[in-house]
Amino acid sequence: MAKIFLVVFLISMVPLVELRGAIPVGVALVSSFLGLGEAALSVKHVVLINLFAMVGNMVPVPFIYFFARKFLEWGSSRKYIGKICNFFLVKGKKGGEKLEQKAGRGLFFALFLFVGIPLPGTGAWTGTLAASLLDMKSRQTVLSVLCGVFLAALLMTLASCGVFGALGAVFA
Structure with missing residues (x-):
């Protein structure tokens, strides 16, 4: 076990x-x-x-927060990985700025929902990288991502144990 x-x-x-x-x-x-x-x-x-x-x-969240941006910036000038690193830097910065404009002071809550709603590509890795590119404070990032991970775990557990299917059968 x-x-x-x-x-x-x-x-x-x-x-x-x-x-x-x-x-x-x-x-x-x-x-x-x-x-x-x-x-x-x-x-x-x-x-x-x-x-x-x-x-x-x-476990990967602190490493992503403190090192992913540095790696992308370092790699952006390298021959073989430069294009992909630049892509992530530009895309992340633009997406982060849009999110910041829409969320305003609610960036913590926006990151929490981004990580917490279990859709493809919206997990702790992506959320932490976005927070790093937005220069969110590390404590705020970790707490927001942790809350999002908790919400995602709750939703995935309910789905995996068949709760949503049972509710659909009852209310359909």
Whole structure:
């Protein structure tokens, strides 16, 4: 069982997949290991899956915040990676400025929702990189991303355990 939680932890650190992929995998693996359906998982197992996924998803955040921008700036003048680094710098800066103009003082909340709503490309990696390019303070960034990761974990757990499907069946 410990190997399953290690897999969840490692999957949640992968960019683009993050905990949006780790939680459903964890629920499926634990259910399969115990011979249960997703709805029969104990609260203890669900909490452990979420804890490992959230911690794994947050591990790269400080590295991204402090080093990704420096790497992109360094790489922008290099022969083989210059174009892609420039693309990310320009795209991130423009997108960040748009977000900042629309959000104003609500940038913390905007970043929280950006990370928290589990859509492709809107996880902790992307949110942290955007915050870094916007020069958000590190403490504010980490707290906003952490809150977003918590929301994404909650939504993915409910989806993985079939709660949304059950609600759809009841209210359809």
